[in-house]
Amino acid sequence: MSAATTDTAKAPKTSRDWDMAAIAPFVALALLLVLGYFANPNFVSVANLTNVITRSAFIAIIALGATYVISSGGLDLSVGAMVAFVASLMILFMNTGAIGDPTLMLVAAMLVALGLGAACGLANGLITTVGKIEPFIATLGTMGIYRGLTTWLSQGGSITVRDRELQQLYRPVYFGDVFGVPIPIIVIFATAALAAFVLYRTRYGRHLIAVGSNEEVARYSGISVQKVRTIAYIVQGLCVAVAVIIYVPRLGSTSATTGILWELQAITAVVVGGTALRGGVGRIWGTVCGAFILEIVGNIMLLSNFVSEYLIGAIQGAIIIIAMLVQRSLMRK
Amino acid sequence: MTVSPAPVHSSINPRLLDASGLSKTFGIIEVLKDISLTVRAGEVHAIIGENGAGKSTLMKILAGNHQPTRGEIRIDGAPVSFSGPVDAENHGIVLVHQEILLAPDLTVAQNIYLGRELRKGLTVDDQAMRSGARQAIVDLGGYIDPDTIVSRLSIAQRQLVQIARVLLVPHRIVIFDEPTASLTPHETEALLKVIRDIRAKGVGVLYISHRLPEVKEIADRVTVLRDGRLVGSHDAAELQPADMARLMVGRDVAKLYPDRHAAEVRQAVLEVERFEVPGFALDAAFTLRKGEILGFAGLIGAGRTELMEGLVGLRPAKGKVVLNGHPVSFTDVHSSLKAGVAYLSEDRKGKGLLLTKDLRVNLTLASLGKFIRGLQIDRKREGDALDKAIKDFDIRTGTKNILAGQLSGGNQQKLLLAKMMMLDPQVVIIDEPTRGIDIGNKEQIYKFIAALAEEGRSIIVVSSEMPELIGICDRILVMRTGRIVGEVQGEHMTENEIVQLATGVNAGAAA
Ligand SMILES: Nc1ncnc2c1ncn2[C@@H]1O[C@H](COP(=O)(O)OP(=O)(O)OP(=O)(O)O)[C@@H](O)[C@H]1O
Ligand SMILES: [Mg+2]
Numbered sequence: 001m002s003a004a005t006t007d008t009a010k011a012p013k014t015s016r017d018w019d020m021a022a023i024a025p026f027v028a029l030a031l032l033l034v035l036g037y038f039a040n041p042n043f044v045s046v047a048n049l050t051n052v053i054t055r056s057a058f059i060a061i062i063a064l065g066a067t068y069v070i071s072s073g074g075l076d077l078s079v080g081a082m083v084a085f086v087a088s089l090m091i092l093f094m095n096t097g098a099i100g101d102p103t104l105m106l107v108a109a110m111l112v113a114l115g116l117g118a119a120c121g122l123a124n125g126l127i128t129t130v131g132k133i134e135p136f137i138a139t140l141g142t143m144g145i146y147r148g149l150t151t152w153l154s155q156g157g158s159i160t161v162r163d164r165e166l167q168q169l170y171r172p173v174y175f176g177d178v179f180g181v182p183i184p185i186i187v188i189f190a191t192a193a194l195a196a197f198v199l200y201r202t203r204y205g206r207h208l209i210a211v212g213s214n215e216e217v218a219r220y221s222g223i224s225v226q227k228v229r230t231i232a233y234i235v236q237g238l239c240v241a242v243a244v245i246i247y248v249p250r251l252g253s254t255s256a257t258t259g260i261l262w263e264l265q266a267i268t269a270v271v272v273g274g275t276a277l278r279g280g281v282g283r284i285w286g287t288v289c290g291a292f293i294l295e296i297v298g299n300i301m302l303l304s305n306f307v308s309e310y311l312i313g314a315i316q317g318a319i320i321i322i323a324m325l326v327q328r329s330l331m332r333k
Numbered sequence: 334m335t336v337s338p339a340p341v342h343s344s345i346n347p348r349l350l351d352a353s354g355l356s357k358t359f360g361i362i363e364v365l366k367d368i369s370l371t372v373r374a375g376e377v378h379a380i381i382g383e384n385g386a387g388k389s390t391l392m393k394i395l396a397g398n399h400q401p402t403r404g405e406i407r408i409d410g411a412p413v414s415f416s417g418p419v420d421a422e423n424h425g426i427v428l429v430h431q432e433i434l435l436a437p438d439l440t441v442a443q444n445i446y447l448g449r450e451l452r453k454g455l456t457v458d459d460q461a462m463r464s465g466a467r468q469a470i471v472d473l474g475g476y477i478d479p480d481t482i483v484s485r486l487s488i489a490q491r492q493l494v495q496i497a498r499v500l501l502v503p504h505r506i507v508i509f510d511e512p513t514a515s516l517t518p519h520e521t522e523a524l525l526k527v528i529r530d531i532r533a534k535g536v537g538v539l540y541i542s543h544r545l546p547e548v549k550e551i552a553d554r555v556t557v558l559r560d561g562r563l564v565g566s567h568d569a570a571e572l573q574p575a576d577m578a579r580l581m582v583g584r585d586v587a588k589l590y591p592d593r594h595a596a597e598v599r600q601a602v603l604e605v606e607r608f609e610v611p612g613f614a615l616d617a618a619f620t621l622r623k624g625e626i627l628g629f630a631g632l633i634g635a636g637r638t639e640l641m642e643g644l645v646g647l648r649p650a651k652g653k654v655v656l657n658g659h660p661v662s663f664t665d666v667h668s669s670l671k672a673g674v675a676y677l678s679e680d681r682k683g684k685g686l687l688l689t690k691d692l693r694v695n696l697t698l699a700s701l702g703k704f705i706r707g708l709q710i711d712r713k714r715e716g717d718a719l720d721k722a723i724k725d726f727d728i729r730t731g732t733k734n735i736l737a738g739q740l741s742g743g744n745q746q747k748l749l750l751a752k753m754m755m756l757d758p759q760v761v762i763i764d765e766p767t768r769g770i771d772i773g774n775k776e777q778i779y780k781f782i783a784a785l786a787e788e789g790r791s792i793i794v795v796s797s798e799m800p801e802l803i804g805i806c807d808r809i810l811v812m813r814t815g816r817i818v819g820e821v822q823g824e825h826m827t828e829n830e831i832v833q834l835a836t837g838v839n840a841g842a843a844a
Contacts, residue, residue, distance in 0.1 A: 201708070201710060202709060202710065203701045203702070203705055203710060206698070206710060207701070209694075210687060210690075210694075210698055213687050213689055213690060214687050214688070216683055216684045217683075217684055217685060217686060217687050217698075218698075219647070219666060219684075220666060220676070220678050220685065221666065221699040221752075222665070222666040222669075222670040222671075222699050223666075223667070223698075280687075280689060
């Protein structure tokens, strides 16, 4: 212990602070589970919990992309509209019947969705980086565009998968399971694992965090800030596409109002998960946890009798504020 | 306790502040150990010590930014415990931070009056604040338009704004933490005059600087810290700068600058012709040879930094640049780094380091490509590289699991050097290499720069410290208002000749 203060010693104060901020959402989730149990013992049944988590899949997956955009110092308000837009085009593509074999058609449609998502993300990225327009304004604009195009495509109504056989084939992507685990849950964890690997382990992830924490330092270090940010928006677009791919089989249709306010839920999940809105810190598993928290709160309110479920929006609003207050107090010494 | 009981030698001035037994621990690391200190009215008390000795931490405790772990502070004999900087300000203690803490998007005047805006009826009195701000800066020997947005200012100008802002608060004790690190001799002189004025009014001044001749000039008392301990407190008259250096470092610092053999004329590595950085540098032309250390002197605002930033692709620029015989044109830092040209910014906090990230992430940020195995970053190799950098560059920190922003100023500079040297560049452009660095470390960094040249690399040093340029460079180019106006070499490398070229005064006589 003679050289305790050198190399191997940890800086307890700082590392503990950071860890607490990282752990906080998981503690909150655990507390919610306990609370849910007291509100209604049925809440903790495996059936109910898998159900809730399955339903959180869309927001969770979109929020993973939002974690990238936000940690790079950006913001994407267009994701809700993008879901509706990509879903409509995907269904319209399936309805063309361009490919006879249903399996091939389904695979092609999924690729089309991914391509569209990436393209929408690229558009957002280029407008904010090359066009140098504030992300808030840029994506507010594309939100209007994507939503408007969807309304036009659907003529204000809904768009439905027409081919019965195709619909039957597609259904299990939302309703199916592998060894009892619903496919959407598998998709959440698989996407999150991939997102975590890229963010924490690869060069791109390191560059993303650098750009988010100080753009100038990144630039002076030879990092292309525009490229890094644009890719973050593309990742967001791809996440939206993945969410669409598991959303479409759920109802087999989409409408002009699909995905309304999802952007706010996704941002809430990211912030509740401990990612700083000002950028430079990204917490993938925190985001997943944040998405679960949002869905679980709603579920508890439905199952319990003491709070009206019409208050869900208000409670979710309160959660984001509480999460920020907790984050703030953990950041301070 | 209202009357000071101990009239030791000349110190008959009343005691304003007594600190006794102050200790400060961050986590498990004790950075200050049992420090006692007295500040007297009408006295300039200098605190000197190596980078990381704990000077800034001690000052932050006195100004209420940190709570001491142990120990007591008394003001006029009465014990106090500050709840925060505002509380300390209410006791008349103000601190000019070592870091620049200004709102970048507000104007100079708005920053100076931030939080204490002058009012006229219900609205703020912009007119009065503007003229107040202009006057405050003129008093400090500068001229800055009070309507300028702070993010457009150079570091030196920001420093003046920061000082002006602090001096506006009613004060009995003013603490200056390295106020002159980024100032030119002219501005430094003006600041020292301001300090003498406030001393004459009976204010107590605590003054930190790594420029020992300046300490000798202004201080009445000198207290030396080393590794968080108080080494001694002396009457300034008893100490020469060389004594101060010895007390700080714990050994003699006899020779600051390394020996350099007169470099034989070798092949040109970098040739620059008709180079222009619009708005900052015009018609620049120079040649950098292999193994050479080329200095760039000039006043603040002469365009040296902008010229270098233009060269490495950080600013739009045009002109001819030839590297090793091949014409090049860098549009971003990625391309210049790849070609082997590295630029170290003068603004290490704003442009050099990610202050909220740890040392490892900072060290490898510009050279991550070297640490990729498969798809992943090899953290073990990164860790080894950090260990090596800590050793090679003598980065002093209690622990390596620390954020870059928590390193002392000098150690941050060493980390930045280490970061850029990870790329093994052939041409190294260092902007203000020793700003805020203690004398022992300066010696190390000069040795290190000389060694790089010895290895066959070519170095450009941009500096406002003329002795430093004269001490380490083979040749010095002097810039004035965006143009290279002259070159000095050999026995012509004197402060006098450089100043004449830099200011344009007496230019005829110099030739
Ligand atoms: N918040 C913090 N957490 C952990 N360690 C810290 C923190 N702030 C400072 N330190 C450590 O305390 C020591 C003293 O730092 P300080 O900034 O006081 O040095 P200094 O004498 O002002 O150096 P310089 O001349 O470089 O400015 C350093 O080793 C530094 O790394
Ligand atoms: Mg300091």
